Amino acid sequence: xxxxxxxxxxxxxxxxxxxxxxxxxxxxHEYMYWYRQDPGMGLRLIxxxxxxxxxxxxxxxxxxxxxxxxxxxxxxxxxxxxxxxxSVYFCASSFGLSSNEQFFGPGTRLTVL
Amino acid sequence: xxxxxxxxxxxxxxxEAPVELRCNYSSSVSVYLFxxxxxxxxGLQLLLKYLSGSTLVKGINGFEAEFNKSQTSFHLRKPxxxxxxxxEYFCAVSSGGSQGNLIFGKGTKLSVKP
Numbered sequence: 001x002x003x004x005x006x007x008x009x010x011x012x013x014x015x016x017x018x019x020x021x022x023x024x025x026x027x028x029h030e031y032m033y034w035y036r037q038d039p040g041m042g043l044r045l046i047x048x049x050x051x052x053x054x055x056x057x058x059x060x061x062x063x064x065x066x067x068x069x070x071x072x073x074x075x076x077x078x079x080x081x082x083x084x085x086x087s088v089y090f091c092a093s094s095f096g097l098s099s100n101e102q103f104f105g106p107g108t109r110l111t112v113l
Numbered sequence: 114x115x116x117x118x119x120x121x122x123x124x125x126x127x128x129e130a131p132v133e134l135r136c137n138y139s140s141s142v143s144v145y146l147f148x149x150x151x152x153x154x155x156g157l158q159l160l161l162k163y164l165s166g167s168t169l170v171k172g173i174n175g176f177e178a179e180f181n182k183s184q185t186s187f188h189l190r191k192p193x194x195x196x197x198x199x200x201e202y203f204c205a206v207s208s209g210g211s212q213g214n215l216i217f218g219k220g221t222k223l224s225v226k227p
Contacts, residue, residue: 004156033214040122042203042217043157058214090156099145099164099207102215104156 002026004105006091012111013081021076021108023091031094032074033058033102034066036087043090049074050097081112115140117206119218127226128196134189134221136204146187147205147215148178157203163187174198199225 007022023032030051035043045058047066055066063085065077074093078085088109092102120135138144145164149157161172168180178189187204204218 040219042219044217045214048214092157097207097214099162101147101159101162102157104149104158106156107154 004091004093004103006089006105006108008108009106010109012113013078014113015082017081018077018079019081019110020078021089021091021110023074023076023093023105024072025074025091025093025103026072027093027095027103028071029093029095029103030071031097031100032068033092033094034064034074034076035090035092036060037090037107038087046076046089081110083112086110086112115144115206115208115216117204117216117218119202119204119221121221122219123222123224125224125226126194129193131192132190132194132198132223134202134204134223136187136189136218138185138187138204138206140185140206140208142208145207146178146180147207148172148176148187148189149203149205149217150174151201151203151220153200160189160202194223194225196225196227199223 004025033048034046044060049055049068052071067075091105094100094102116139118137147162148160151157163170163180171177201220205215
């Protein structure tokens with residue numbers, strides 16, 4: 001049981017390049033989330049999904065897109081990376097919203113030059 | 114709108130001393146409250162949560178927290194810390210329902226010194 005996994009662990013991009021971060025969970029959770037973590041800012045929600053085929057915007061969605069084609073996977077895309085998107089990105093999943101524990105992946109450290 | 118304030122960004126403490134990490138929240142509705150811990154270069158994991166019932170909640174690794182509705186606080190405590198407790202701790206609040214996403218505080222870095 002791997003829990004929540006993220007690919008890749010590290011990535012360096014140049015401004016304007018695109019990339020996709022992959023999150024996978026093997027707990028059959030309905031809900032999945034993408035956060036970014038910046039020093040002194042805590043975690044901020046980018047996008048989330050309440051089930052296969054559905055996505056919704058979080059607190060800081062600009063510059064990102066997501067897709068949930070399969071229940072176990074949640075992809076985060078950057079179409080044209082900017083230095084302001086340098087951050088550590090965490091994926092999480094949960095059985096339900098609100099009262100349910102979220103399980104986090106190990107994170108992806110992204111640097112945009 | 115909900116918000117979470119962690120009153121200390123850094124807390125240094127000596128090994129075997131007690132520690133309290135403070136968290137205040139604001140919300141106009143009933144809330145669920147959480148404490149997560151992040152060890153260096155890792156993801157977050159749940160320490161404990163308050164959903165309802167007893168206001169004193171016990172979690173993993175000897176941590177506990179007390180929900181105080183009148184003071185809108187959810188402070189985390191441990192009577193005797195270990196070096197291995199060095200980590201960043203995040204308080205989070207959720208209001209429940211379909212809009213019940215977690216709102217995180219900015220974190221408190223706990224440094225335990227020998």
